[in-house]
Amino acid sequence: MKLAFSTLGVPGMPVPDVLRLAVTHGYHGVELRAHPEEPVHPGLGLTERADVAAEFKDAGIDVLGIAGYPRVAAPGADEPVLDEIRTLLGLARDLGAPFVRVFPGGFPGGSSADGPEPSQEQRDEADARAARRLGTAAEYAADVGVRILLETHDSHRTGAAAARVLGPVGHRHAGALWDVMHTWLGGEQIADTYAALSPFLGYIQVKDIASADDTTPLPLGAGVLPLAECVELLTRKGWDGWLCWEYEKRWYEGAxxxxxxLGPGRELLARLLTESA
Known part of the structure; x- marks a missing residue:
């Protein structure tokens, strides 16, 4: 498996500094958070995009994915969501990134645990919206050679919930991004998540936290998330994709x-991979 980290952990850091960290600590790729406050975002012109792509190529580091914020299950018109996805797909194409991340965002308040429990009708409607939009967007994605990945997050935080959407889509350019924290918070076992997502899996975000009540990011291995179990299962199943450390420093200033x-984190992941081999 290849190892990456997300720029969510180094908010606002210039690209040369990000690449220096990746090279120094032996990471193979970087997930770029596509937000206007970041150096890389959809507002970049073609020349700037070419410069960023060249910097990554010269450093020997892959742009793993573009982490965007469209909410494909959210109420409202389809076109604004699809336009946002198309913009991200163009950025991914220009930077040579194979993946674009999108969120579900099906219910007000984020996950059902953060607000009123949605009715079955609301769940069905959210699933249908997400599947319809992803099905349309996947056609655009196929044209530019990029996969759209629905992250296990907020209203669809488990693998089973994401699979409810991705199954009906049935398009190879629409897949899943497995966030290990969210599936764990959703009460789903690692083996069950993998079983649900394996037909769709793009890559996996790893992280660590103290508890379900305290999601402040911790060094890998210092918290409660089942990282060793996850890596062991992936290795046993012969999955050979990307593990991306998403350290949510942007949202937790005290972290x-x-x-x-980064160095100790890579060493831990490398050790888990070796022990699982």
Missing amino acids: APLPEL
Whole structure:
């Protein structure tokens, strides 16, 4: 498996500095958070995009994915969501990234645990919206050679919930991004998540936290998430994709700086991979 980290852990850091961290600590790729406050975002012109792509190529580091924020299950008109996805797909194409991340966002308040429990009718409607939009967007994605990945997050935080959407879509350019924290918070076992997502899996976001009540990011291996179990299962199943460390420093100012954790984090993941082989 290849290892990456997300720029969510180093908010606002210039691309050369991000690449220096990746090279220094032995990561193979970087997931780029596509937000206007970041150096890389959909507002970049063609020349700027070409410069970023060249910097990554010269450093020998892959652009793993573009982490966008469209909410494919959210109420409202389809076109604004599809337009946002098309914009991200164009950025991914220009940077040579194979994946674009989208969120479900089906219910007000994020996950059902954060607000009123949605009715079955609301769940069905959210699933249908997400499947319809992803089916349309997947056609655009196929044209540019990029896969759209629905992250296990908010209203669809488990693998089973994501699969309810992706199954009906049935398009190879629409897949899943497995966020290990969210499936765990959703009460889903690692083996069950893998069984649900394996037909769709693009890559996996790993992280660590203290508890379900305290999701402040911790160094990998310092918290409660079942990272060893996850890596062991993936290895046993012969899955050979990407593990991306998403350290949510952007949302937790008090969390330790990511750069000083990248070396030990890579060592832990490498050890888990070796022990699972």
